[in-house]
Amino acid sequence: KAGVTQTPRYLIKTRGQQVTLSCSPISGHRSVSWYQQTPGQGLQFLFEYFSETQRNKGNFPGRFSGRQFSNSRSEMNVSTLELGDSALYLCASSLDTRTLGTQYFGPGTRLTVL
């Protein structure tokens, strides 16, 4: 079974621009979560989607948003990019038969903001 895929793998943007990252979960997985990884802040939870609904949200500004489609694929969007948004963005999917489920990660998207 194919793993979690993320596109693109690398992105370079300038301050003020916006960016959209995509995540395709493992087939059959209905929950998709997003995390930001930086050297200074470590791994931080952004949000989680299940059945096209945002079920949980981390402590990030409104510039960070996401959505999930009927096929469980998810996108996250960052508007008005800042230098501090440079990070590895990781997507994870889980079966989510209950509220706890093992999350499997994709390879990440490395975003650089200049």
Added chain:
Amino acid sequence: AQTVTQSQPEMSVQEAETVTLSCTYDTSENNYYLFWYKQPPSRQMILVIRQEAYKQQNATENRFSVNFQKAAKSFSLKISDSQLGDTAMYFCAFMAENKLIFGTGTLLAVQP
């Protein structure tokens, strides 16, 4: 607030030796999962092992095992017969409400 603490920023072990990585957590939840993930230089986050809090038996996966002490809120990872491919950053993570909270990681170097 739920927190995860990994007090060992870096560790080194000789190939074929055994090493233990420490992790403590704080929560008032009664139903939760604990995980160890590894992140090699390729940056792909890989699941190593999982422990359900309601299970008293420690989880094992081949060379990897955990020592789960629920009362002490401790969750250490033991790697037996260390291999060069085990070189990676290891993250301890706590899950509640389908959200993972990660520790700061332990960089493990396996020396030949």
